[in-house]
Amino acid sequence: xxxxxxxxxxxxxxxxxxxxxxxxxxxxxxxxxxxxxxxxxxxxxxxxxxxxxxxxxxxxxxxxxxxxxxxxxxxxxxxxxxxxxxxxxxxxxxxxxxxxxxxxxxxxxxxxxxxxxxxxxxxxxxxxxxxxxxxxxxxxxxxxxxxxxxxxxxxxxxxxxxxxxxxxxxxxxxxxxxxxxxxxxxxxxxxxxxxxxxxxxxxxxxxxxxxxxxxxxxxxxxxxxxxxxxxxxxxxxxxxxxxxxxxxxxxxxxxxxxxxxx
Amino acid sequence: xxxxxxxxxxxxxxxxxxxxxxxxxxxxxxxxxxxxxxxxxxxxxxxxxxxxxxxxxxxxxxxxxxxxxxxxxxxxxxxxxxxxxxxxxxxxxxxxxxxxxxxxxxxxxxxxxxxxxxxxxxxxxxxxxxxxxxxxxxxxxxxxxxxxxxxxxxxxxxxxxxxxxxxxxxxxxxxxxxxxxxxxxxxxxxxxxxxxxxxxxxxxxxxxxxxxxxxxxxxxxxxxxxxxxxxxxxxxxxxxxxxxxxxxxxxxxxxxx
Numbered sequence: 001x002x003x004x005x006x007x008x009x010x011x012x013x014x015x016x017x018x019x020x021x022x023x024x025x026x027x028x029x030x031x032x033x034x035x036x037x038x039x040x041x042x043x044x045x046x047x048x049x050x051x052x053x054x055x056x057x058x059x060x061x062x063x064x065x066x067x068x069x070x071x072x073x074x075x076x077x078x079x080x081x082x083x084x085x086x087x088x089x090x091x092x093x094x095x096x097x098x099x100x101x102x103x104x105x106x107x108x109x110x111x112x113x114x115x116x117x118x119x120x121x122x123x124x125x126x127x128x129x130x131x132x133x134x135x136x137x138x139x140x141x142x143x144x145x146x147x148x149x150x151x152x153x154x155x156x157x158x159x160x161x162x163x164x165x166x167x168x169x170x171x172x173x174x175x176x177x178x179x180x181x182x183x184x185x186x187x188x189x190x191x192x193x194x195x196x197x198x199x200x201x202x203x204x205x206x207x208x209x210x211x212x213x214x215x216x217x218x219x220x221x222x223x224x225x226x227x228x229x230x231x232x233x234x235x236x237x238x239x240x241x242x243x244x245x246x247x248x249x250x251x252x253x254x255x256x257x258x259x260x261x262x
Numbered sequence: 263x264x265x266x267x268x269x270x271x272x273x274x275x276x277x278x279x280x281x282x283x284x285x286x287x288x289x290x291x292x293x294x295x296x297x298x299x300x301x302x303x304x305x306x307x308x309x310x311x312x313x314x315x316x317x318x319x320x321x322x323x324x325x326x327x328x329x330x331x332x333x334x335x336x337x338x339x340x341x342x343x344x345x346x347x348x349x350x351x352x353x354x355x356x357x358x359x360x361x362x363x364x365x366x367x368x369x370x371x372x373x374x375x376x377x378x379x380x381x382x383x384x385x386x387x388x389x390x391x392x393x394x395x396x397x398x399x400x401x402x403x404x405x406x407x408x409x410x411x412x413x414x415x416x417x418x419x420x421x422x423x424x425x426x427x428x429x430x431x432x433x434x435x436x437x438x439x440x441x442x443x444x445x446x447x448x449x450x451x452x453x454x455x456x457x458x459x460x461x462x463x464x465x466x467x468x469x470x471x472x473x474x475x476x477x478x479x480x481x482x483x484x485x486x487x488x489x490x491x492x493x494x495x496x497x498x499x500x501x502x503x504x505x506x507x508x509x510x511x512x513x514x515x516x517x518x519x
Contacts, residue, residue, distance in 0.1 A: 201304040
């Protein structure tokens with residue numbers, strides 16, 4: 001039994017090492033998803049500062065309010081990176097060759113997410129440091145900053161699972177890229193720009209309320225602007241965990257189907 | 263001249279045909295502006311309550327103008343992606359060898375960008391009207407607004423085509439897109455210029471996109487402002503980026519041998 005566990009760990013390690021090295025070699029995959037959310041944060045953090053004069057807006061700078069958004073945008077980019085990498089393996093035939101080896105499907109899935117996790121960690125740390133460097137204080141302190149990183153990586157992991165699911169389902173990178181705008185839509189239609197109680201248009205308010213992304217953002221945001229808010233954190237971690245479990249579970253089923261077909 | 267028209271017509275037809283028959287191309291180019299519109303006009307409408315926000319037609323119209331011009335610019339950018347894809351696939355090399363007038367290639371792609379924007383701009387306008395947007399501007403004002411959009415589309419298309427011809431790879435997508443995105447977002451997107459503060463206000467004051475945006479918002483409201491300046495800046499940009507696109511074509515010709 002122990003030998004079997006060790007064997008799976010080795011398999012995950014080998015696939016993860018390849019995934020990490022491949023990701024690190026493609027600097028574009030790291031730089032663009034890192035820089036783009038920071039540019040938007042830099043612009044919107046100042047351009048939308050007039051929003052703080054809306055009655056009922058939390059008594060913080062807009063930059064502090066908006067810091068959670070790059071974390072979410074980064075997670076969406078991680079989903080595309082994870083999906084595109086796996087799709088490329090499927091398109092190039094590498095996945096088929098792997099399926100002829102004793103490698104387990106679960107090890108392949110877990111290992112493939114290794115590169116995505118590296119990007120997720122780098123991004124989360126960079127966003128946090130940029131936020132602090134631009135004068136944003138973390139209301140929950142150092143402990144809260146660490147919890148932010150954990151929540152952010154968990155969210156990225158969940159979205160990476162979605163990217164992997166798409167790659168396994170469609171088998172080509174173009175399809176994964178094409179679905180990317182839909183991921184972004186979930187961010188647009190959330191409480192990313194204003195608190196939900198300040199969203200005036202009824203349909204938008206309803207969509208933002210039912211959109212899980214609102215709670216992921218609010219979980220991170222609460223640590224920045226409120227401090228330790230148990231409800232926001234429970235909802236944030238709850239939805240992040242649910243996303244990870246559902247996306248990885250569905251990916252496992254899809255992986256078995258694809259391996260069986262191969 | 264006939265040869266230029268012949269090439270331009272063929273390239274433009276192919277460009278718009280590819281756009282219409284490929285859901286992966288047409289759907290994102292329509293959906294993106296619509297979601298920007300929904301997110302800004304819907305999610306941020308409370309910003310109209312900020313003291314001194316006095317755009318008479320309301321926040322939906324305020325955001326419509328930005329999304330209208332943004333869709334024009336991105337119609338050009340997406341055409342740049344198509345040019346890059348043509349170089350990656352080898353089609354552009356064959357096109358360079360067979361075209362009797364290579365200048366027609368740029369003209370064709372630019373016309374393709376304009377036709378593409380006719381679709382996305384039309385959809386965005388219909389959605390905004392259905393959403394109850396107030397339009398106090400006269401027919402002449404609205405024609406001038408469309409003319410600003412056409413010029414914006416030309417500027418972006420010439421920039422994108424030129425750069426795609428210099429770089430000749432699909433991987434150039436981010437490099438083509440990012441500057442346009444940044445220039446547009448460094449204009450007064452969410453509030454009028456006078457309500458901006460900090461470094462964004464300083465940059466927006468000098469940003470050519472600001473003049474186009476403020477003029478377009480004035481036209482929709484029926485109170486034109488700085489029209490001559492906006493049109494002159496955009497016309498000058500068209501000229502400048504035409505030279506850039508021609509240089510890109512020369513670079514591609516040299517690479518093709």
